[in-house]
Amino acid sequence: MIKTFKEIEIMQEGGKILSFILQKVALQVKPGITTNYLNDFAEKLIEEKKVIPSFKNYKGFPAALCTSLNEEIVHGLPSKRILKETDIISLDLGICFQGYHTDMAITLPVSNKVDPEALRLIRIVRKTLKLSLKKIYPGNHLHEIGKFIEKYISSQGFAVIKELCGHGIGKQVHEDPCVLNFKESSSIILKSGMVLCLEPMASLGRGEIRKSKYGYGFETIDNSLSAHFEATVLVTDKSCKVLTKLL
Secondary structure (H helix, E strand, C coil): CECCHHHHHHHHHHHHHHHHHHHHHHCCCCCCCEHHHHHHHHHHHHHHCCCEECCCCHHHCCCCEEEEECCEEECCCCCCCECCCCCEEEEEEEEEECCEEEEEEEEEECCCCCCHHHHHHHHHHHHHHHHHHHHCCCCCECHHHHHHHHHHHHHCCCEECCCCCEEECCCCCCEEEEECCCCCCCCCECCCCEEEEECCEEECCCCCEEECCCCCCEEECCCCCEEECEEEEEECCCCEEECCCCC
8 A cells, every 4th residue: 555756756747647637627517518528528638648547448437537417426427418507517537647546536516507505515525625634644543534524524514425435546546445434443544655535425415325327326316416526645754745636
């Protein structure tokens, strides 16, 4: 789980490339376009940057970009679905640069006509990710991250998605350890050189999930709106460093 100085340098550069690509994709989000269009746009940028999409063909997933709409939480499959003014969308993208993966996700409104409570959900989950970074430093226990995420999201009146989690990352897009979004009894202690993906997820409803009717993703059972943010984070000698820019 501990990365070398050279591996960290590569992942830092990969994180910059990923952040650039996802920011460009996010700027394309507007009513009337399809999620296929967003994936095609992402794949074009990935090709231009001469990197490899982490998710394409991973366990059979046929696209580079995960596009999860409204009640969908993660791993939404791009399609001919057209974005509407009232939609919210999660964009989740990973790339492999010189043999090492980075991964990030954001949720954003399709227009300014999105319901205010949906906007608050997005703000709170993004803030949860930002605040949870304070829990990442050498010597702290991994479970303190999940404990904080659960407590903060619940205090804001939203439900934590407990059946999905963050993860380690490096030569594989998903590595140990699992980074849960709730309190548990992990004995893992954070050490300098670990690289983790934190990804808090929450919904307006109960937080229970099922496989999406569109195939690969997961959605809320009660069809309540959900939000998801993710960053690739390095544990440093004293605290942490975000390798993928928080958008």
